[in-house]
Amino acid sequence: xxxxxxxxxxxxxxxxxxxxxxxxxxxxxxxxxxxxxxxxxxxxxxxxxxxxxxxxxxxxxxxxxxxxxxxxxxxxxxxxxxxxxxxxxxxxxxxxxxxxxxxxxxxxxxxxxxxxxxxxxxxxxxxxxxxxxxxxxxxxxxxxxxxxxxxxxxxxxxxxxxxxxxxxxxxxxxxxxxxxxxxxxxxxxxxxxxxxxxxxxxxxxxxxxxxxxxx
Numbered sequence: 001x002x003x004x005x006x007x008x009x010x011x012x013x014x015x016x017x018x019x020x021x022x023x024x025x026x027x028x029x030x031x032x033x034x035x036x037x038x039x040x041x042x043x044x045x046x047x048x049x050x051x052x053x054x055x056x057x058x059x060x061x062x063x064x065x066x067x068x069x070x071x072x073x074x075x076x077x078x079x080x081x082x083x084x085x086x087x088x089x090x091x092x093x094x095x096x097x098x099x100x101x102x103x104x105x106x107x108x109x110x111x112x113x114x115x116x117x118x119x120x121x122x123x124x125x126x127x128x129x130x131x132x133x134x135x136x137x138x139x140x141x142x143x144x145x146x147x148x149x150x151x152x153x154x155x156x157x158x159x160x161x162x163x164x165x166x167x168x169x170x171x172x173x174x175x176x177x178x179x180x181x182x183x184x185x186x187x188x189x190x191x192x193x194x195x196x197x198x199x200x201x202x203x204x205x206x207x208x209x210x211x212x213x214x215x
């Protein structure tokens with residue numbers, strides 16, 4: 001029997017903060033694709049506003065489908081499709097560990113095209129008091145691979161302290177970084193600082209479509 005776990009936002013934030021606070025920027029835990037399930041945690045900034053409003057731009061059909069990553073310790077699946085309730089995206093990420101533990105995370109959101117770059121605006125599917133807004137990830141396509149980049153909290157924090165973007169920086173054990181700026185200013189900030197915000201892109205392969213295979 002498998003031990004399935006659906007982590008709460010609070011559990012995630014505490015666990016990842018304890019790991020991230022001991023690591024420097026280039027060696028942070030989010031660099032490993034196998035830890036993408038932790039990308040929406042205390043190490044990653046939230047935003048009160050999305051880059052573009054839901055429905056303002058059409059959904060990017062290219063990222064629809066199922067994606068996976070596998071190594072000797074774990075297998076990660078990411079399923080992206082339409083959400084019937086929000087009319088946006090639903091993302092379901094499941095990680096299967098070698099000890100038979102399954103961890104599942106579910107998000108809703110939409111895509112944004114800013115200049116020639118593409119991003120995900122995501123929120124927890126079942127928000128609780130720990131949720132602070134939108135979570136950003138950069139994505140691109142390379143053939144039949146989906147690349148995902150995780151925003152660097154230290155770059156955002158520095159930008160807030162230097163006045164390049166408006167936001168709040170929390171203190172204490174569960175410190176958080178919250179961007180409070182407008183969507184328009186967010187887009188300008190991303191266009192100007194994309195390389196600093198998203199230094200690492202990791203790729204997942206597309207699963208073959210079983211329906212297509214049967215035809």
